[in-house]
Amino acid sequence: MGALSLASTAFARPLRDVHGDTPAPETSSDDGEPKSKVRDSETAAIGTTFELGLEHAPFPDTSGKYTDDTVMVFVPSHFRLAGDKKIDFVVHFHGHNSSAKDVIGGHKLRDQVHDSHQNAVLVVPQGPVNAADGDFGKLMRKGGLGKLLGEVREVLTSKKVSSKLGHASLHGAKGSGRVILTSHSGGYHAAAVNVDGSGVEVREVYLFDSLYDDVATFREWVNDSPKHHKLVSYYIGGKTLEKSLELAKALEDDGIDVAREEGDERISRGELTKARGVFLVGKTNHYSACYDEHPLRECLLASCLHSSGGGSWLKHKDAPRAT
Numbered sequence: 269m270g271a272l273s274l275a276s277t278a279f280a281r282p283l284r285d286v287h288g289d290t291p292a293p294e295t296s297s298d299d300g301e302p303k304s305k306v307r308d309s310e311t312a313a314i315g316t317t318f319e320l321g322l323e324h325a326p327f328p329d330t331s332g333k334y335t336d337d338t339v340m341v342f343v344p345s346h347f348r349l350a351g352d353k354k355i356d357f358v359v360h361f362h363g364h365n366s367s368a369k370d371v372i373g374g375h376k377l378r379d380q381v382h383d384s385h386q387n388a389v390l391v392v393p394q395g396p397v398n399a400a401d402g403d404f405g406k407l408m409r410k411g412g413l414g415k416l417l418g419e420v421r422e423v424l425t426s427k428k429v430s431s432k433l434g435h436a437s438l439h440g441a442k443g444s445g446r447v448i449l450t451s452h453s454g455g456y457h458a459a460a461v462n463v464d465g466s467g468v469e470v471r472e473v474y475l476f477d478s479l480y481d482d483v484a485t486f487r488e489w490v491n492d493s494p495k496h497h498k499l500v501s502y503y504i505g506g507k508t509l510e511k512s513l514e515l516a517k518a519l520e521d522d523g524i525d526v527a528r529e530e531g532d533e534r535i536s537r538g539e540l541t542k543a544r545g546v547f548l549v550g551k552t553n554h555y556s557a558c559y560d561e562h563p564l565r566e567c568l569l570a571s572c573l574h575s576s577g578g579g580s581w582l583k584h585k586d587a588p589r590a591t
Contacts, residue, residue: 305423307338309432314382315344316433319369320423324415326393326405334405338394340372341420344382346576347389347436354445355424355438356388356573357417357468361395361404363453363478368394375452375558384568387576388448389438391420395458404458414467417444446572450474452558457482463489472498474567477550477557479503479511487518490544494524498572500546502563504554512547519545538585541570548589561590 308319318341325337349355358381362371372378372392381390393416395404406412421441423429430439447468451459456475460482463470473486479501490497501512520526527535527543540546552560566589569581 304426304428305419306429311432313345314378315342315347315436317342317372317378318423318429320420322416322419322423324406324412324419326395326407329405331403331405333401333403334396334399336394336397338368339416339420340368340392340394341424342372342378342381342390342392343424343433343436343438344378344388344390345436346382346385347387347433347438348576349438349441350387350445350574352445353440353442355417355421355441355443356386356445356447357420358386358388358390358448358450358568359413359417359462360390360392361449361451361455361458362392363451363455364396364400364402365398367397368392371452371558376562377558377564380559380562380565381568383562384565384571385575386568386571386573388568388573389420389424391417395455400454402454402457404455404461407458408461410465411467413447413462414444417447417468444468446471448472448474448568448571448573450476450564450567451478452476453478453554454480456480460485464492471496471572472500472567474500474502474564475508476502476563477504477508477554479508479515481511483511483515483518487515487522490519490524491522494522494544496572498544498546500540500548500567502548502550502557502567504550504552504557516545516547534588534590536586537570537582537589540566540589541582541585566590 310317320339321337322339325339327334424438425441430437447470449459456478503509503512516528524545525543526545527539528547529549
């Protein structure tokens with residue numbers, strides 16, 4: 269995905285200055301409203317995508333290495349604010365040599381969230397732009413993710429953004445609900461850092477050809493809440509295959525319910541839903557691991573999130589998970 273095609277003047281106000289982790293002074297527009305953090309937006313049938321510039325984005329941080337404060341956000345058209353007024357989030361950590369703006373569209377993340385019918389908002393923070401670096405700056409610090417999602421919620425519930433979202437408005441949202449972390453390739457370490465101490469309730473983690481290390485961290489997290497914490501590793505081969513088999517055996521030894529594919533055999537939709545350690549064999553290549561077989565869509569269909577109409581997939585619990 270390149271630059272967003274819709275550049276409405278209502279979303280083109282200057283962003284606040286950001287200096288490391290120090291909150292910038294609040295500035296106002298002529299009508300007294302806070303100046304918009306929304307740089308651009310695009311509305312399509314599947315939902316609305318926002319390009320934000322945020323204070324609690326991964327960068328800039330005190331290292332001074334990277335400065336891009338972009339955070340991409342997608343609100344599916346079917347989204348409806350839940351009765352508890354909390355927003356469930358899917359947060360994706362992109363891999364090396366890529367950018368948030370490219371992967372949210374190019375890896376079909378928005379389409380898969382929409383097609384899953386899950387009532388959640390997709391957030392893709394910008395890590396190092398087109399660099400072989402898995403450091404996500406301020407999100408590698410305790411409570412960093414909670415601060416980011418709080419700021420995203422603040423923007424999405426503003427009057428201008430709420431009116432743009434129509435029936436999918438988040439106006440009145442009170443906090444963050446369940447959070448799912450996903451990663452591709454080198455984004456795995458940011459996911460590992462944020463499973464605990466992030467300031468939000470991380471319920472599930474999906475690693476798309478991304479389990480290169482941090483096996484002990486993920487093992488401990490699954491065991492910390494074996495009835496609620498769920499990890500899915502979708503692997504192609506090589507190091508991610510090796511580490512996935514290592515983690516699968518460790519979780520089995522711990523008494524965790526594990527579902528593991530072998531060869532061409534696919535686990536069932538019921539197994540994908542019930543198991544807390546899930547290991548899927550990818551039939552594509554590393555670069556397209558997020559989208560060729562729509563693995564994010566399948567994981568979300570079997571997730572802890574609340575569906576707005578996709579329940580028919582789970583009615584066929586004995587059918588193969590691949591669709």
